[in-house]
Amino acid sequence: MPASCVVAIHQPNFLPWLGFFHKMSCADVFVLLDTVPFTKNSYQNRVRITTAQGAHRLTVPVLTKGRFGQLTNEVEINSVTSWQKTHLATLRTNYGRAPHLAEIMAWLEPLYEDTSPLLATFCRRIIEAIHQRLGLHAELVLASSLGCVGAGSELLLRLVQAVGGDLYLSGPSGRGYLDMALFAEAGIAVQFHEFHHPSYPQLFGDFVPGLSIIDLFMNVGVATSTSYLSQPAALSDIVAAQTVQANAPISPEDHR
Numbered sequence: 001m002p003a004s005c006v007v008a009i010h011q012p013n014f015l016p017w018l019g020f021f022h023k024m025s026c027a028d029v030f031v032l033l034d035t036v037p038f039t040k041n042s043y044q045n046r047v048r049i050t051t052a053q054g055a056h057r058l059t060v061p062v063l064t065k066g067r068f069g070q071l072t073n074e075v076e077i078n079s080v081t082s083w084q085k086t087h088l089a090t091l092r093t094n095y096g097r098a099p100h101l102a103e104i105m106a107w108l109e110p111l112y113e114d115t116s117p118l119l120a121t122f123c124r125r126i127i128e129a130i131h132q133r134l135g136l137h138a139e140l141v142l143a144s145s146l147g148c149v150g151a152g153s154e155l156l157l158r159l160v161q162a163v164g165g166d167l168y169l170s171g172p173s174g175r176g177y178l179d180m181a182l183f184a185e186a187g188i189a190v191q192f193h194e195f196h197h198p199s200y201p202q203l204f205g206d207f208v209p210g211l212s213i214i215d216l217f218m219n220v221g222v223a224t225s226t227s228y229l230s231q232p233a234a235l236s237d238i239v240a241a242q243t244v245q246a247n248a249p250i251s252p253e254d255h256r
Helices: 018-025 083-094 101-111 119-134 152-162 172-176 180-185 213-220 222-229 232-238
Strands: 006-010 029-032 046-051 054-059 139-142 167-170 189-193 239-241
Touching: 006 018, 006 152, 018 119, 018 213, 018 222, 029 119, 046 083, 046 213, 054 083, 083 101, 101 119, 101 213, 119 139, 119 222, 152 167, 152 180, 167 172, 172 189, 180 189, 213 222
Parallel strands: 006 029, 006 167, 029 139, 167 189
Antiparallel strands: 046 054, 189 239
16 A cells, blocks of 8 residues: 655755755655754754865854753854855855856845754755745654654654654665664554765766755756656655665664
């Protein structure tokens, strides 16, 4: 029987890559996992763009000293530096010859004016804006709004159940840590998302995969970007049921 509600779960990363939104396009409900411990200098507050010198990181500075173990939704942005102006200037400089620079910067700059002190809120608003621009239909839900407790597979299962899901779309690394028996006992099917990164025109040298989706937007525009989320051949390969036996401890962190 086909699933009636596919649920994917991921941390609210900063300006995520294309694969993040491809996973979102395969789901009916996409839970932003803001209730797990923050991982410093990960994709939660860093992302890569391309430059003439190679890949370059954009980092949102955050307060971590004396806050070890803080949850993702507790992390505060360090507002001492003018990081927003630096990010925008870096984008304008390195994408100065990109065909869609003006369009994307006009859309992105107001998002950078977000005055929330919390990293998760800033990232969520950007994710929501990209979700809207791409015309995706998955419902976005904050894990913190669901009141689910637990850790590992138990937490993931409870989140899926809380939003009425009957199929959990895991990241590929879930093969190594998910307690499949737990999901089976609850009647929740599990599938694994695999993303095979397509190439597209970039400004500098050889193609660099895994960059922020902003790189795609700058180079091909939002309208064309949607085609990279809806290629039938890719979808049939990416969303496929797997038979997996794993009963290892899990960290809900499931980056790429």
